[in-house]
Amino acid sequence: MTAPFKDRARAALADPVLKLAIDRTTGNAERKRAAALAAFPEFDAARARGRAIKDHVVAHLDHYLELFEKNATARGAQVHWAADDAEARAIVTRICLAADAKLVTRAKSMLGEEIGLPHALADAGIERVETDLAEHIIQLAGEAPSHIIWPAMHRTREQVAELFKAGHQPPPAAEDPATMVQSARRVLREKFLSADIGISGANFLIADTGATCTVTNEGNAELTTTPPRIHIVTAGIEKLVPSTAHAFALLRLLVRSATGGEMTQYTTFHAGPRRPGDADGPEEMHIVLVDNGRTKMLADEFREMLRCIRCGACMNHCVVYRQIGGHAYGGTYPGPMGSVLTPVLDGLAASRDLPNACTMNGRCAEVCPVGIPLPTLLRAWRRRSWREGLEPGPLRAGIGLWAQLARRPRLYRLATRIGLPLMRLFGRSGWIARLPLAGGWTAHRDLPRPAARSFMDQYRAQQKARK
Amino acid sequence: MPGEPKPTVGLFVTCLVDAIRPQIGFATLQLLEEAGCVVEVPQAQTCCGQPALNSGDDRDAAHLARQTIAAFEGYDHVVLPSGSCAATMVHGYPELLAGDPDWAARARAMAAKTHEITSFLADVMGYAPAGRRLQASATYHDSCSGLRELGIAAQPRALLSHVEGLEMRGLPGNDVCCGFGGTFCVKYADISNAIVTEKAEAIEETGAELLLAGDLGCLMNMAGKLNRRGAKTRCFHTVEVLAGRAEGPAIGEEAP
Numbered sequence: 001m002t003a004p005f006k007d008r009a010r011a012a013l014a015d016p017v018l019k020l021a022i023d024r025t026t027g028n029a030e031r032k033r034a035a036a037l038a039a040f041p042e043f044d045a046a047r048a049r050g051r052a053i054k055d056h057v058v059a060h061l062d063h064y065l066e067l068f069e070k071n072a073t074a075r076g077a078q079v080h081w082a083a084d085d086a087e088a089r090a091i092v093t094r095i096c097l098a099a100d101a102k103l104v105t106r107a108k109s110m111l112g113e114e115i116g117l118p119h120a121l122a123d124a125g126i127e128r129v130e131t132d133l134a135e136h137i138i139q140l141a142g143e144a145p146s147h148i149i150w151p152a153m154h155r156t157r158e159q160v161a162e163l164f165k166a167g168h169q170p171p172p173a174a175e176d177p178a179t180m181v182q183s184a185r186r187v188l189r190e191k192f193l194s195a196d197i198g199i200s201g202a203n204f205l206i207a208d209t210g211a212t213c214t215v216t217n218e219g220n221a222e223l224t225t226t227p228p229r230i231h232i233v234t235a236g237i238e239k240l241v242p243s244t245a246h247a248f249a250l251l252r253l254l255v256r257s258a259t260g261g262e263m264t265q266y267t268t269f270h271a272g273p274r275r276p277g278d279a280d281g282p283e284e285m286h287i288v289l290v291d292n293g294r295t296k297m298l299a300d301e302f303r304e305m306l307r308c309i310r311c312g313a314c315m316n317h318c319v320v321y322r323q324i325g326g327h328a329y330g331g332t333y334p335g336p337m338g339s340v341l342t343p344v345l346d347g348l349a350a351s352r353d354l355p356n357a358c359t360m361n362g363r364c365a366e367v368c369p370v371g372i373p374l375p376t377l378l379r380a381w382r383r384r385s386w387r388e389g390l391e392p393g394p395l396r397a398g399i400g401l402w403a404q405l406a407r408r409p410r411l412y413r414l415a416t417r418i419g420l421p422l423m424r425l426f427g428r429s430g431w432i433a434r435l436p437l438a439g440g441w442t443a444h445r446d447l448p449r450p451a452a453r454s455f456m457d458q459y460r461a462q463q464k465a466r467k
Numbered sequence: 468m469p470g471e472p473k474p475t476v477g478l479f480v481t482c483l484v485d486a487i488r489p490q491i492g493f494a495t496l497q498l499l500e501e502a503g504c505v506v507e508v509p510q511a512q513t514c515c516g517q518p519a520l521n522s523g524d525d526r527d528a529a530h531l532a533r534q535t536i537a538a539f540e541g542y543d544h545v546v547l548p549s550g551s552c553a554a555t556m557v558h559g560y561p562e563l564l565a566g567d568p569d570w571a572a573r574a575r576a577m578a579a580k581t582h583e584i585t586s587f588l589a590d591v592m593g594y595a596p597a598g599r600r601l602q603a604s605a606t607y608h609d610s611c612s613g614l615r616e617l618g619i620a621a622q623p624r625a626l627l628s629h630v631e632g633l634e635m636r637g638l639p640g641n642d643v644c645c646g647f648g649g650t651f652c653v654k655y656a657d658i659s660n661a662i663v664t665e666k667a668e669a670i671e672e673t674g675a676e677l678l679l680a681g682d683l684g685c686l687m688n689m690a691g692k693l694n695r696r697g698a699k700t701r702c703f704h705t706v707e708v709l710a711g712r713a714e715g716p717a718i719g720e721e722a723p
């Protein structure tokens with residue numbers, strides 16, 4: 001699907017409001033992260049530890065999964081296993097229908113997006129209410145998240161005011177942020193209290209206690225998971241950590257990398273449903289552990305991607321993301337991490353553009369708090385795409401021709417001797433403004449006119465003259 | 468060091484320098500000789516294979532890697548006026564040939580003695596240019612591969628500080644990619660254009676007369692955009708300034 005990605009990218013590039021919104025958010029995130037790291041001299045050590053924790057868990061995933069299931073079950077939670085997105089959707093809808101649920105509140109979870117939960121709930125005739133402020137915004141707009149930390153980061157304050165005016169009854173009295181937040185609170189509060197089921201994601205699954213851990217900045221996860229009768233957690237199996245201490249080690253990395261904060265506002269642990277004597281909490285707790293390609297990654301060259309803690313730093317620092325935003329990527333996860341994950345989830349044939357649409361500048365890997373070598377993984381996808389013949393014919397032919405020429409130094413010299421003067425014919429003064437077959441270049445920039453004689457020619461002539 | 472044999476250097480010229488701007492090659496050659504090296508330019512060299520490597524065409528890339536290794540095995544050092552081609556040899560070759568019993572060790576040996584020119588001059592040879600003058604203001608863009616794969620940041624700046632009269636100005640976002648990315652700039656021309664446009668704006672805002680960088684690919688991208696925008700910024704490879712050759716025509720200027 002070469003055209004769709006390029007079309008989406010082109011549309012995004014033509015939208016100045018989108019660019020403004022992206023610049024505001026990612027620019028802030030970049031500055032705050034830099035400041036947070038400057039005040040955290042142990043960052044490198046913390047990063048090495050985080051990486052080691054994730055690698056350890058990934059290497060012993062079966063062990064920790066069993067441990068987690070045992071401990072979560074002992075706490076009264078019901079653990080379900082989903083091999084893929086369809087199975088995950090089916091499990092969640094089955095629980096909802098069995099409980100005769102009419103209204104479901106949901107706290108942000110990218111995994112829910114990954115498995116297509118919003119659609120599945122709609123198809124089952126269940127009303128779904130997003131409780132995260134940003135998710136609420138995109139639900140009003142009928143969109144998908146465009147960033148894993150700020151799902152509505154592509155929308156400006158002004159656009160949000162419009163959405164609230166149209167979507168809230170009664171509409172907010174003014175357009176200042178405080179009034180708008182009040183308005184959203186009022187609308188959402190009713191839903192919190194009348195929901196039958198709350199669905200949340202998890203940032204960590206803690207093996208030795210069987211608890212799940214969710215962090216938010218708004219406290220909406222608490223309101224989503226506490227009042228309803230049933231709480232469903234959906235999480236990828238790579239979210240496991242051995243213990244609470246390990247979760248905190250990763251949390252320090254996550255928060256600083258994501259928002260530049262030192263701590264999230266809310267960090268909640270859910271360990272089973274309400275017990276006799278508990279003041280509140282759901283009567284039932286279900287945990288759906290989702291594989292969806294993850295064990296396959298375990299066995300191949302994308303294994304390191306399982307370290308990802310979904311902080312979003314890679315996209316905030318990506319030159320491509322910052323030009324086109326998250327929707328242009330077309331998958332659940334955007335940016336560099338998404339370009340590695342989307343081919344796993346959607347297949348390489350449908351997403352071969354993503355690993356290619358990267359300049360390989362390495363900034364994503366530099367900022368990744370768990371040291372994922374994103375460019376190396378993107379190159380692995382390119383290699384696979386080349387091997388499977390998914391790369392477009394003209395590119396294959398061009399690279400092949402170039403390689404054939406470059407493998408024959410004498411022929412290569414001859415070609416430059418003929419080619420350079422020919423190419424010079426397209427130039428006026430020192431620049432070429434239009435060159436056949438190089439339209440991608442000259443559409444946007446001039447090309448310096450090549451030398452009349454290559455370095456090699458000139459050098460050889462000098463050497464001869466010296467002798 | 469009198470009495471000690473001079474190190475031999477095989478100069479890899481890079482395909483872009485060879486075709487587009489040979490004076491970068493000559494400036495590199497001059498600096499290496501001034502630093503006390505015996506320099507040769509092996510004739511069997513062409514392209515380091517980066518376009519194939521970055522496109523996922525490992526077979527062709529491996530062929531070019533073997534060809535390049537064979538051509539440069541006899542020297543104490545391999546030096547290039549490009550961070551990205553140097554990074555291809557330092558990191559790409561050993562990875563490409565890791566599974567090849569005949570070539571894995573040779574690739575590692577090549578990687579161990581391959582250097583980008585400014586890091587070679589500063590770190591290995593302890594060289595500093597003497598008696599260079601250039602009355603101009605300049606700004607410097609850190610090209611990504613050199614910066615992140617080889618740690619090149621301090622060396623070019625230290626070397627440039629020896630050029631009398633040269634006023635260096637900071638470039639906001641100096642470590643942000645210019646959008647070149649090899650084949651990326653033609654495969655995703657619109658995105659690349661948006662990125663280089665921002666870069667050009669940042670360069671113009673510094674008000675510097677010159678833009679310097681250590682990779683001709685990135686320089687062509689930025690210079691081509693600056694020219695299309697009608698900016699007067701003149702673009703040079705760092706070695707041209709270091710070798711005292713920045714009085715002549717800049718990239719895209721015709722020799723009189």
Ligand code: SF4
Pocket residue numbers: 257307308309310311312313314315337364367368369370371372
């Ligand atoms: S790949 Fe790294 S930087 Fe990107 S979201 Fe995952 S952990 Fe964060």
